[in-house]
Amino acid sequence: MSQAPVRTPLKPLDVALAELLAHALPLAGNERVSTFEADGRVLAEDLVSALDVPAHDNSSMDGYAVRAAECGDPQAWLPVSQRIPAGFNGEALATGTVARIFTGAPIPAGADAVVMQEDCTARAAEAGDASPAVQVQKMPQSGQWIRRRGEDVARGDVVLRHGERLSPASLGLAASIGFGELSVAPRVRVALFSTGDELVMPGEVAPADMKPGAIYNSNRFFLRAMLQRLGCVVTDLGIVPDRLDATTAALKGASQQHDLILTSGGVSVGEEDHIKPAVQSLGELSLWQLAIKPGKPFAYGRVGAAHFIGLPGNPVSSFVTFLLLVRPFLLALQGGTELAPSPITLPAHFVWPKADKRREFLRVRRNAAGGLDLFANQSSGVLTSAVWGDGLVDNPAGRTIAHGDPVQFIPFPAFLA
The missing domain is CATH 2.40.340.10 (MoeA, C-terminal, domain IV)
Structure with missing residues (x-):
């Protein structure tokens, strides 16, 4: 009596991800891009600040720079001795006076607090007076509404580290310390195609004209979008027929100028699923089927010098396995350090x-x-x-x-x- 074939146990997700990332050596070479164009890219160098941010103590409010100890009497009129807009340095604050100051302007020497203009009563200069004056209605605390030099970034700080994926906020931070260009990891070149004779492209066939068994190719749209969000250069090879020769030819051609070949469909075990034998004929397949739901039919291997990842054809399976496995793999190829979100x-x-x-x-x-x-x-x-x-x-x-x-x-x- 013949024995049933021994089935290989499904691989746990954490084990599969560790194996996958072990193959994801960062791509060689970096490129310099404008900070304007670096959103979503992975930083290839530590950014060290050559200055303090802010560069000087400055006001965080429109109001008046004062000596707090001189503001105890809300009925007293204190002369306004100077006006300090942002971008200009004032003179040392004369005793018994205040300085009109605006948000971002340097705090004059001698002042130790800022009072919001809403907490003051202002009086214009009158006949015989050299300057306008204000009454401070609320006794200020020393240090209030003052942003201290270097409180955001101190000179010599590493503000962004190699391997961080740049966000709009981090671009602003890089710009705040003077970086108009950034060194980033190269974009991953990805060849994308779907397999399946049942697939039809939206717009090419009207719903009323769809043949029995035909479905629109939705995977191609969300996979391409997610690849582009990760900064990849995507070559969309369309839909490959369910034939071994066509699948083999598509894989061989894609392997020559891409870092990763990403496919959708054809990684199950049916007679029309040709990905596995095609990859094995051209290279190797080292990962096959996972103990997750959805997403069991998942494959990793190599075709020539290119990485290969095969995703399931069912759309949610393809979507979920991309998030859990392809995304961290692509970030690792770019030298990324934060590969997975925390639950x-x-x-x-x-x-x-x-x-x-x-x-x-x-x-x-x-x-x-x-x-x-x-x-x-x-x-x-x-x-x-x-x-x-x-x-x-x-x-x-x-x-x-x-x-x-x-x-x-x-x-x-x-x-x-």
Whole structure:
């Protein structure tokens, strides 16, 4: 009696990710780009400040620079001895006077506080008076409304570190210490294609004219968008027919000028799934099928000098595996150091009564009560769940969820920023 074939155990996600990242050596070479153009890029050098920010003590309010000890009498009129707008240095503050000052202007020597103009009564210069005057209605505290030199950045500080992915805020920080250009990791060159004779491009065939079994290629759109958000240079190779020769030719051609080949579909075990034999004929396949749901059919290997990642054809499976595996892989190729967002513990406002052998990623969204609601249909083909939801619950294998249980929530914006 013949024995049944031995099935290779499905690989746990954490093990698969570690193996995947072990292959993701940072790409060679860096490039200098305008700070204006560096959003989303990965920094290739530490940024060290050559100056203090702010460069001097300055006012954080429009008002009056004062000596706090001289402002104890709200009926006293204090002469305004000078006017200091932003970008100009004032003179030392004369005893018994105040200085009209504006936000960002340097604090004059001798002043130790700023009083908001709303807390003062101003009087214009009268006949015979050399200057206008004010009454300070609220006794100030020494140091109030003063931004101290270097309180944001001190000279010599490392303000942004090698491997950080640049955000709009970090671009502003780089500019604040004088960097008009930045050294960043090279963009990852990605060849993208889908497999499947059932796939049709939106706009090419009207819904009424779709043949039985045909579906629109949605994966191509969200995968390309996510690659571009990660700063990749994408070559879209379209839809490859479900033939071994066509799949092999597409992989071979894509391997010659790309760092990564990313495919969608064809990585299962059906007779029309040609990715596995095609990759093995050209290179090697070192990772195959994961113990996660959705997303079991996932593959990693090499085709020539290029990395290869094969994603499932079902849209939610493709979407989730991109977030969990492809995104950190691409960031690692760029030398990134923050590869995965941290989950948030929130209460489940739903019941998940049936445990699965695989680690599950459930589409949920936060509600007004501070908990998480579950999308009713968790099928891997229901892309609506990824639009309705605002994140994933990371549910360990073998675990049921009762209403109120704490669960690990990963918001989509943390992945897609």
